[in-house]
Amino acid sequence: xxxxxxxxxxxxxxxxxxxxxxxxxxxxxxxxxxxxxxxxxxxxxxxxxxxxxxxxxxxxx
Numbered sequence: 001x002x003x004x005x006x007x008x009x010x011x012x013x014x015x016x017x018x019x020x021x022x023x024x025x026x027x028x029x030x031x032x033x034x035x036x037x038x039x040x041x042x043x044x045x046x047x048x049x050x051x052x053x054x055x056x057x058x059x060x061x
Contacts, residue, residue, distance in 0.1 A: 005044040014050070 011033070012018050026032035033053035035045045 003046050003048045006047055006050055008043055011045060011050060 006014075008020065008023060012020060012023060015023075023032060027035065033045050034049045035043045037043055
């Protein structure tokens with residue numbers, strides 16, 4: 001399966017409407033998925049990292 005980079009809007013959509021501010025707050029608190037900045041300042045998250053992060057949330061619940 002090929003991994004892909006997700007944009008912040010894609011992540012928010014996958015999370016069912018979580019606000020951009022909430023996502024960035026999670027990042028500030030170190031609770032968001034692993035992400036990196038492109039040279040233009042935009043964030044990207046590998047889909048595999050996003051799925052791992054979601055699985056960790058399910059385990060903690």
